[in-house]
Amino acid sequence: MTRTLRRLVIRGSVIGAIAAGAVVAIPQTAIAEAPCQDGTARVFLNNSTNLCQSGSATYTALPAVSKVCSTGGTKVVVDTTGPRRINRRHVELEPGGHCARFELEGQESATVQVTPA
Template sequence: MTRMLRRLAIRSAVIGAIAAGAVVAVPQTAIAEAPCQDGTARVFLNNATNLCQSGSATYTARPAITKVCSTGGTKVVIDTDGPRRVNRRHVELDPGGHCARFEVEGQESATVQVTAA
């Protein structure tokens, strides 16, 4: 409920500012809500950025992955590594908006592979 009210407040503020002719800086949360194309995965990093990824990529501890979401028509496989058991994970996401969160502390690397479903 709080999240929905926050989104509504941000959207109302942006609409009001645009109507007044002001330049609007779009917050990162609004950017994160923009969907990735089918055939990609949304990868969220611990430095408050996110990107739409296709193919295969390996991320190091800086920046580490915090969350990965699949899109339509893609299978996403994530393998993380680190010294603790919680850092060593193998996750497979089915198509259609499924997400997984990952422990950042101790994460040494993560490989994200996006393939057609």
């Protein structure tokens, strides 16, 4: 009963804050406020960080790549390696905000290449 009441109070507070125009801290909100520039890709890592990348970079299992998104004017190619078939992927993202998610468990490395479209 107490747990249910606590959930209702928290949900009510969030809804009230949104209705009043307050900013509620949600990870996706931070991304929208600081988008990557055209010509880069946003790379999300499993340690809850993300960065804007240009050129080519290889990430090892720590930190592993969980998601990659393209921006305007870029083509992004991601190659991942690992022991399982789901870890070995080749993904090409077209320009303009296309994203791909990657399996973290077993990922040994991920190479992200950003080139002009």
